[in-house]
Amino acid sequence: MTTTIDRLFDVSDFVTEEERDWQLRAREFAQTRIAPIIDEAFEQRRLPAELLPEVGEFGAFGMYLDGYGLKGASSVAYGLVAMEFEAVDSGFRTALSVQGSLAMGAIYKFGSEEQKQRWLPPMGRGEAIGFFGLTEPQGGSDPNTMLTTARREGDEWVLNGRKRWIGLATVAQLGVIWAKDEEGVVRGFIVPTDTPGFEARAIENKLSMRASLQCEIELTDVRLPADAILPGSKGLSSPFKCLNEARYGIAWGVMGAARSCLEAAVSRSQSREVFGAPIGSKQIIQAKLADMFVEYEKGLLLALHLGRLKDAGRLTYGQISVGKLNNVREAIKIASTCRSILGGDGITSEFPVMRHMANLESVRTYEGTDEVHQLVIGRELTGIAAF
Template sequence: MSKNITSTKKATSQRKQDLFESPDFYQIDDLLTDEHKLIRESIRDFVKKEISPFIEDWAQQSIFPSQIVKKFGQIGAFGPSIPIEYGGGGLDYISYGLIMQEIERGDSGMRSTASVQGSLVMYPIYMFGNETQRKKYLPKLGSGEWLGCFGLTEPDFGSNPSGMLTHFKDMGDHFLLNGSKMWISNAPQADIAVVWAKNEEGRIQGLIVERGMEGFHTPETHGKWSLRASCTGELVFDNVKVPKENLLTGKDGLGAPMKCLDSARYGIAWGAVGAAMDCYESAKRYALERIQFDKPIAAFQLTQKKLAEMLTEITKAQLLNLRLGQLMNEEKATTAQISMAKRNNVAMALNIAREARQIHGGMGITGEYSIMRHMMNLESVVTYEGTHDIHLLILGNEITGISAFK
């Protein structure tokens, strides 16, 4: 793996510079604090230096750059909203959103690595774990010394996690865990997994499963056309003995993992805007440079229409995120509000990627530009952590008071 990454760096050393400039049509920067802007710029610089020059080759070769984990830890991308004393950044939710936006501007798979670590591993340990668990796991996760994953989805239970079959029994001095999870980001290289399983009473609880526990395996998922620079796999539990001190006792029931997903979905809402901005900026630059019929294609009405609609949708999503971030900071944001932002912004980003591909013409399908990679990545983002339609039904339930799930 290290040899491949070294050769990748050499191959990309001559790649053109990342020239990204963020669109801010409604002067949203005026509503951000100096700290917000400093955090965003530091992450943007990191992406331009550590991700952009190499990401196309990582994606083409389906390489997860394991060295990025500690680098993410060093810049504070893991658990930005977790208190500093536990290894987090102690930042507000707008800062967290901006970090996810900048990382996904580089690549959705890279943002997945960071958001899983922060929202789906560190967050539940902080919220539902005890002080011993927080001190044992969170600093190592925050620094990137350890990588974590989140086990909820199963082969037969995705949108209906309450039907999960993974379960554990009390064996006196330990728990015995059996079952499996799939489509788990970070799984093949994770040091720990926060796993959701049913106890003997049928209640869902979280357990921390550590790499090396007998009967715990993490086979990698191969052949992906999406999130190719992210490592994805399964979690398999065959009579795994889990120490009782690894049980998260702060909350049980499906509401516990759903609260984690709210945090992750919030990050996705911001991240998707990053991917959309990258596609828009690339399309605008290409349209101004590409000459056809003796003038740049930016001079044609249909190209201007595409660019104008892209900028409009990005601006709407930026405003949606900013207000949602304010609500998150005030602890007023609801699941339905987060669902609206995740659903709207990912669909928006996917549409922009497709329109940007049209503007780039044939070049849009090559690794010379980020467009097709973003498009393929977003095809996963639009269905993971709640599909596009499931989020629609969450909103429908909020509007009518009637659940369409049962």
């Protein structure tokens, strides 16, 4: 299962045997279970949700968390799994992130022991699907403008508001909703999706991430028991800690999309002939392939460095922003250049490149736009917030 790209610069030289095993098993799962149906799912604007229980059986949901039946794998192992999933499609890797890094991560970090015992084991097995309800229609990259409210009435919390671009909400059994309490403090709540007043609708008009599921949510006097609140959550720093887990996975995942595009371009350069010779024999094509490969490997080594820092407990917000900003930006450039090498056929579904190009535009936007991460890095460099 070694690819052409692997042979030139093999990541297995830098990871443990266990981490490499996770990667190879993820590659086999992605290539045999996701890849055969992903083009059709993209055309049908459908997340292949029937595969989510298999991801749970595989053990990838919340795989870097300890206890509660979870695998306790390294952050590097998780990154490698994310990369292999996104090598097939960004949308399916997003589902891995929403479930494992955001929904499960919020409960793991801020939930009570009872909440963890109740929800994390079935979520890890893929028997219960969760979502993470932070973004709102008017807020986008500024969650401090949050309008969703949670007020206390006796032994209940009552939630009202709207959320948008929320992954998995229409197929989920529960979600973590972020709302401002009566003191204006952001708190997290576990909301079963069968609660009266909860409504989720899929966003249907996407031209990107079509094989994924993003939703709008309306909360109308949603009544929850007092113990629905995540007791450890207080303030925007709580959801941001979850978002940083997802951003870390993106730094790895997009390198999978870049690799997939590179493999298609290399193969095409060897097989397509123009002016009496394969296009790969032309200096300009080889220069493009070489430049793309260099950026791919730099991005992969950056992700690996971030993973080692994370496993050592030393990864900072600014460093995560470096990974998300650089790797998404370079993956988009790689996909675009590969599309040009493929010529007119590059816009067809015969190759995965145009699908990756479209998906990566969404990845560029969610979990912090380029501009947001530039400002995070700028704040780290100057000590001055320019938000």
